[in-house]
Amino acid sequence: MVQLAINGRRVSAGKGEMLLKVAQREGFVIPTLCYHELLGSAGRCRLCVVEVHDAGKKRVVASCLYPVKEGLEVFTDSDEVKLVRRTVLELLLARNPSAELIQHLARQHGINEARYVPDQDKGKCILCNLCVRCCKEIVGVSALGLSGKGPVKKVGPPFDEPSETCIGCGACVVICPTGHIVMEESKGVRTIWKKKFALAMCPTCKRYHLPIFQLEWISKTRNIPMEELMVCEDCR
Amino acid sequence: MPLSLEQLDAVGLKFKEKERAFEKIIRVCCGTGCITSGANRLLESLRSAVEREGLSSRILVKKTGCHGLCERGPIVTLGKDEILYQTVGKRDLDRDVELLLKTATEGKIADLLLLKAPGKKEKFVSPLEIPFYKGQKRVVLEMNGVINPEEIDDYIAHGGYRAPFKAFQMTQEKIIDCISASGLRGRGGGGFPTGRKWHSAYEADGQMKYLLANGDEGDPGAFMDRSLMEGNPHAIIEGMIIGGYAIGSNKGYIYVRDEYPLAVSRLSRAIEQAQNYGILGRNVFGSDFEFDVEIFRGGGAFVCGESTALMSSVEGRAGEPRDKYVHTVEQGLWAKPTNLNNVETWANVPSIINEGLEWYTSIGTKQSKGTKIFSLVGKVNNTGLIEVPMGITLRQIIFDLGGGIRGRRRFKAVQTGGPSGGCIPEQYLDMPVDFDSLASIGSMMGSGGMIVMDERDCMVDVARYFLQFLMEESCGKCTPCREGTRRMYEILDRICKGEGKIEDLMHLEELGRGLQWGAICGLGQTAPNPVLSTIRYFSDEYKAHIIEGRCPAGVCKDITTFTIMEDKCTGCMRCAAECPVGAVVGERKAPQTINDMLCITCGICYDVCPFDAVKIS
Numbered sequence: 072m073v074q075l076a077i078n079g080r081r082v083s084a085g086k087g088e089m090l091l092k093v094a095q096r097e098g099f100v101i102p103t104l105c106y107h108e109l110l111g112s113a114g115r116c117r118l119c120v121v122e123v124h125d126a127g128k129k130r131v132v133a134s135c136l137y138p139v140k141e142g143l144e145v146f147t148d149s150d151e152v153k154l155v156r157r158t159v160l161e162l163l164l165a166r167n168p169s170a171e172l173i174q175h176l177a178r179q180h181g182i183n184e185a186r187y188v189p190d191q192d193k194g195k196c197i198l199c200n201l202c203v204r205c206c207k208e209i210v211g212v213s214a215l216g217l218s219g220k221g222p223v224k225k226v227g228p229p230f231d232e233p234s235e236t237c238i239g240c241g242a243c244v245v246i247c248p249t250g251h252i253v254m255e256e257s258k259g260v261r262t263i264w265k266k267k268f269a270l271a272m273c274p275t276c277k278r279y280h281l282p283i284f285q286l287e288w289i290s291k292t293r294n295i296p297m298e299e300l301m302v303c304e305d306c307r
Numbered sequence: 308m309p310l311s312l313e314q315l316d317a318v319g320l321k322f323k324e325k326e327r328a329f330e331k332i333i334r335v336c337c338g339t340g341c342i343t344s345g346a347n348r349l350l351e352s353l354r355s356a357v358e359r360e361g362l363s364s365r366i367l368v369k370k371t372g373c374h375g376l377c378e379r380g381p382i383v384t385l386g387k388d389e390i391l392y393q394t395v396g397k398r399d400l401d402r403d404v405e406l407l408l409k410t411a412t413e414g415k416i417a418d419l420l421l422l423k424a425p426g427k428k429e430k431f432v433s434p435l436e437i438p439f440y441k442g443q444k445r446v447v448l449e450m451n452g453v454i455n456p457e458e459i460d461d462y463i464a465h466g467g468y469r470a471p472f473k474a475f476q477m478t479q480e481k482i483i484d485c486i487s488a489s490g491l492r493g494r495g496g497g498g499f500p501t502g503r504k505w506h507s508a509y510e511a512d513g514q515m516k517y518l519l520a521n522g523d524e525g526d527p528g529a530f531m532d533r534s535l536m537e538g539n540p541h542a543i544i545e546g547m548i549i550g551g552y553a554i555g556s557n558k559g560y561i562y563v564r565d566e567y568p569l570a571v572s573r574l575s576r577a578i579e580q581a582q583n584y585g586i587l588g589r590n591v592f593g594s595d596f597e598f599d600v601e602i603f604r605g606g607g608a609f610v611c612g613e614s615t616a617l618m619s620s621v622e623g624r625a626g627e628p629r630d631k632y633v634h635t636v637e638q639g640l641w642a643k644p645t646n647l648n649n650v651e652t653w654a655n656v657p658s659i660i661n662e663g664l665e666w667y668t669s670i671g672t673k674q675s676k677g678t679k680i681f682s683l684v685g686k687v688n689n690t691g692l693i694e695v696p697m698g699i700t701l702r703q704i705i706f707d708l709g710g711g712i713r714g715r716r717r718f719k720a721v722q723t724g725g726p727s728g729g730c731i732p733e734q735y736l737d738m739p740v741d742f743d744s745l746a747s748i749g750s751m752m753g754s755g756g757m758i759v760m761d762e763r764d765c766m767v768d769v770a771r772y773f774l775q776f777l778m779e780e781s782c783g784k785c786t787p788c789r790e791g792t793r794r795m796y797e798i799l800d801r802i803c804k805g806e807g808k809i810e811d812l813m814h815l816e817e818l819g820r821g822l823q824w825g826a827i828c829g830l831g832q833t834a835p836n837p838v839l840s841t842i843r844y845f846s847d848e849y850k851a852h853i854i855e856g857r858c859p860a861g862v863c864k865d866i867t868t869f870t871i872m873e874d875k876c877t878g879c880m881r882c883a884a885e886c887p888v889g890a891v892v893g894e895r896k897a898p899q900t901i902n903d904m905l906c907i908t909c910g911i912c913y914d915v916c917p918f919d920a921v922k923i924s
């Protein structure tokens with residue numbers, strides 16, 4: 072166990088624990104965007120920053136990645152922390168003017184409008200990379216990736232073409248914090264990332280449920296007969 | 308079989324004797340700069356001329372690495388610091404080859420090829436007389452321009468590869484202590500104490516440890532690392548052997564950007580030669596220490612010069628940095644303890660071991676020891692590569708070595724530290740150049756880029772230029788850097804177009820601080836430097852753009868017009884002759900006028916007018 076202080080309050084934490092987890096457990100409010108319970112974080116959004124004083128040195132760090140240390144002093148609401156959070160939120164509000172979550176967080180931090188010309192072409196994507204990691208690390212198909220660098224960096228399947236490996240599971244839609252990824256279903260066809268998937272019809276209730284492609288993939292990787300999978304979850 | 312110290316000495320001696328058999332050695336600089344000016348062609352012609360004249364046994368034509376005075380290339384030297392010829396073969400190859408042979412055989416100095424002092428009649432014969440070289444202290448670059456970088460024997464003949472023998476007599480801790488006591492700090496820009504880094508890497512747990520040499524030089528206009536890798540590749544390898552032994556690593560990578568094909572080829576050759584001599588491999592110099600070096604060619608992203616992005620790139624992933632809350636000396640390449648130093652840092656190591664602490668610590672200032680290589684570019688008379696002792700003043704560099712500002716203009720600012728360095732105004736010219744002084748005035752040492760600017764450089768435009776570079780080179784991982792550099796660029800672009808608002812200045816400063824505190828890596832954290840330092844020292848220029856809608860330097864096209872003052876114009880027609888679009892009209896010996904409809908505001912008329920009759924408004 073290590074002892075540290077958050078906003079002046081003494082707190083103990085397990086060795087190797089990340090500051091964000093410890094602070095949240097102790098009831099301190101730290102906003103996050105790119106952090107996810109299942110995937111941890113890569114410190115992309117920089118919203119969860121806190122100020123730490125470690126051996127006399129003041130730093131602003133991403134709390135999701137900063138391991139606790141004995142004697143650390145943490146401030147979750149200092150001027151520098153507020154500056155970085157407001158900077159990040161104003162920049163994101165300009166990038167993703169239609170993203171409700173960003174609007175909400177920005178308002179919470181006193182930003183009603185960004186001082187920049189809003190982008191029209193970025194949708195709601197904040198480049199948190201969660202969809203990419205979810206597709207790779209949880210689903211296991213790696214259909215998505217980041218491409219380009221700097222202002223033109225974007226997320227999607229390779230070359231923006233319908234991906235050969237995508238199974239249409241929609242996990243990326245679920246994990247996306249801002250609702251950028253669009254998945255549509257109509258007349259037994261699911262469309263996601265420009266790729267169309269025929270949906271399986273449950274032989275019992277005659278309703279469409281999951282993409283046949285996804286069921287085949289599950290059947291192959293988990294060794295479950297297709298006939299079993301064709302029955303929807305409600306009817307199984 | 309690995310070489311013993313005696314065998315090494317014998318190799319060196321044999322090489323020296325071979326060279327001593329010649330009456331004269333003509334050294335042709337074959338660095339990238341001189342090659343683009345025709346050095347390869349010159350080398351070939353010279354060699355065949357020597358053969359044709361039957362002088363092969365008397366004259367040795369040798370290729371060397373960069374001499375630094377790239378602007379005057381191809382550079383040729385004769386003897387040891389006897390004669391330096393410049394722009395050889397550039398205008399008349401056959402004539403110059405003949406002149407060279409005459410010098411070599413008859414000792415007749417070719418006046419035509421000597422370097423002239425700017426604006427003076429005086430000509431220099433020996434490189435030691437040339438102010439550009441006089442103020443330098445060459446430690447790392449000492450062998451550049453002397454040895455043939457493609458011949459390991461030449462390096463050995465000049466004392467190369469002796470340091471590992473000395474190091475192997477010492478304990479690992481002793482070597483690290485020695486590097487710590489030398490005060491050597493990271494030459495890649497950070498200035499982190501090298502000894503302390505080595506110590507952490509040495510202490511780190513793990514069987515497998517890696518060494519990295521960072522040669523991913525990406526600053527626009529900088530070529531320090533390139534010239535070192537091309538001109539003296541063995542010094543880097545020798546430094547790495549000592550580092551590997553001290554830290555306990557058996558594997559090193561040299562990360563070279565692929566845009567440096569000559570550096571890649573010379574380093575590859577050097578590694579191969581070292582392997583053949585048993586200097587690299589299973590038993591380095593017959594000891595039980597195993598060490599090998601491999602080259603990794605970088606794909607060209609600027610951010611890959613950042614240590615964690617570089618490691619990511621070596622691992623085969625996209626060059627994105629990560630937070631270094633767990634240091635790379637503990638978890639670096641493939642999550643193993645990794646010690647990364649810049650190639651220039653590595654090349655400092657052999658001389659520290661060879662020459663000793665007393666000698667090394669006598670060079671430089673209290674906090675910054677040794678020398679630093681800079682690439683001096685911009686509006687100075689002598690542009691090129693210089694190695695100077697730490698603590699030299701900016702004024703000495705710019706006005707003594709650099710020969711002052713070109714033409715009749717005045718110095719305005721010097722930008723140090725690469726694209727994310729700061730612009731330093733005239734009032735700080737007498738400041739010593741070292742890590743801490745530069746940081747204290749909002750700039751940095753960086754890897755050693757130094758761009759000199761004069762009155763015709765607009766500081767807002769300069770900030771915009773660097774922000775555009777940084778915006779494009781941002782990896783895009785973290786929000787502050789990806790979005791912040793882009794928005795800073797947008798604001799600066801607006802100011803340059805005369806559409807700025809006074810509150811933009813506060814906004815830029817606020818956004819800049821947001822990046823400094825919030826970005827993941829050095830690129831984003833230092834990206835605001837060019838903006839913040841120009842606002843700090845040149846706020847008048849910003850205000851002129853925003854409030855008065857004019858660019859005092861006459862650079863920002865949208866808010867600049869050039870007019871000719873009737874009372875000053877003599878009608879010499881110089882501007883009319885130079886104007887690329889024929890916008891200057893008028894009779895000879897009568898005042899000229901500029902046709903605004905045609906004018907593209909390039910400012911050539913302003914620059915060439917001998918009577919200062921062109922006005923910026």
